[in-house]
Amino acid sequence: MMELTAQAFGELRGLIQRLCGVALSADKEYLVRHRLEPVARAAGCTGFEELLRKLRGPEAQAISEAVVEAITTSETSFFRDGQPFEAVRRLMLPDLGERLLARKSRLPLLAGPTVRLWSAATATGQEAYSLAILVHDYVEANRSRGLMERDFSILATDVSASVLARARSAAYRERELARGLTPGQVARYLQRSGDHWLVREPVRRLVDFARANLIEPPFGLGPFDVIFCRNVLIYFDESTRQRICLRLHELLKAGGWLVLGAAESLYGLTDRFDTQPWEGALLYRKPPTKQ
Numbered sequence: 001m002m003e004l005t006a007q008a009f010g011e012l013r014g015l016i017q018r019l020c021g022v023a024l025s026a027d028k029e030y031l032v033r034h035r036l037e038p039v040a041r042a043a044g045c046t047g048f049e050e051l052l053r054k055l056r057g058p059e060a061q062a063i064s065e066a067v068v069e070a071i072t073t074s075e076t077s078f079f080r081d082g083q084p085f086e087a088v089r090r091l092m093l094p095d096l097g098e099r100l101l102a103r104k105s106r107l108p109l110l111a112g113p114t115v116r117l118w119s120a121a122t123a124t125g126q127e128a129y130s131l132a133i134l135v136h137d138y139v140e141a142n143r144s145r146g147l148m149e150r151d152f153s154i155l156a157t158d159v160s161a162s163v164l165a166r167a168r169s170a171a172y173r174e175r176e177l178a179r180g181l182t183p184g185q186v187a188r189y190l191q192r193s194g195d196h197w198l199v200r201e202p203v204r205r206l207v208d209f210a211r212a213n214l215i216e217p218p219f220g221l222g223p224f225d226v227i228f229c230r231n232v233l234i235y236f237d238e239s240t241r242q243r244i245c246l247r248l249h250e251l252l253k254a255g256g257w258l259v260l261g262a263a264e265s266l267y268g269l270t271d272r273f274d275t276q277p278w279e280g281a282l283l284y285r286k287p288p289t290k291q
């Protein structure tokens with residue numbers, strides 16, 4: 001095992017925080033060593049000091065990406081924690097859909113996707129495809145009233161290129177499906193392909209993927225009606241969380257919803273959102289503009 005001096009650990013912690021916001025506490029030395037040793041070896045380094053030197057040299061970008069990939073945690077599942085997705089199905093989509101139908105009847109030639117959802121740290125994509133299943137079902141149920149798939153769009157982003165590649169492939173192993181999908185949903189929305197299952201069209205087509213780092217300015221993103229930013233703020237320090245939440249606020253349309261992870265809240269970070277407890281889930285809403 002490579003030796004990790006206190007100085008190299010401190011420098012790596014600082015670098016990781018600058019790269020992706022992840023704030024590692026002083027007791028995470030083992031984690032850094034365990035996850036970055038393979039990165040160091042793959043970069044041809046015999047120790048962490050050499051890795052740090054390379055991270056300041058011409059190969060910095062490629063190695064930095066490998067560091068971020070190695071350090072981030074991509075644990076996720078379909079319909080994780082249930083209730084936030086129920087809120088999308090029973091509260092948000094009906095509200096947004098009715099408003100969209102009203103707009104369409106006033107402006108029948110309105111073009112382009114007009115209800116926009118964002119899965120802001122999507123990992124391997126289960127969160128985004130769960131949203132897409134709900135949107136698909138909502139459109140199916142309201143097609144006769146004039147709703148179409150192209151009235152909705154879902155953007156899924158992550159800082160890690162490797163998890164995004166998996167998300168884009170839309171291919172899951174059986175045990176990943178078993179975490180969150182019923183056998184009926186699997187039969188309806190996925191199809192077997194060798195030893196994997198693929199998300200079927202038209203659900204898959206509803207989601208676009210892009211790389212985005214939450215700690216960098218989100219040029220070109222937004223505005224959104226719903227932002228899922230779940231189980232990622234926990235990895236950041238308080239000032240980073242605060243900055244990100246203010247940006248998410250800017251990226252939401254008036255009246256739009258922000259959904260965080262079950263262990264996350266805006267408490268102490270910002271009071272710009274209205275809180276909306278909903279059947280066991282805590283939703284945040286950007287106040288609607290006054291008429």
Ligand SMILES: C[S@@+](CC[C@H](N)C(=O)[O-])C[C@H]1O[C@@H](n2cnc3c(N)ncnc32)[C@H](O)[C@@H]1O
Pocket residue numbers: 019020021022072073074075076077080120121122123124127157158159160163212213214215229230231232235261
């Ligand atoms: C634990 S997963 C959460 C996945 C999903 N949102 C969920 O709740 O199931 C955390 C994800 O956040 C991503 N992440 C970490 N830092 C990030 C950053 N600065 N910008 C964007 N994504 C980030 C990681 O790559 C990882 O895929």
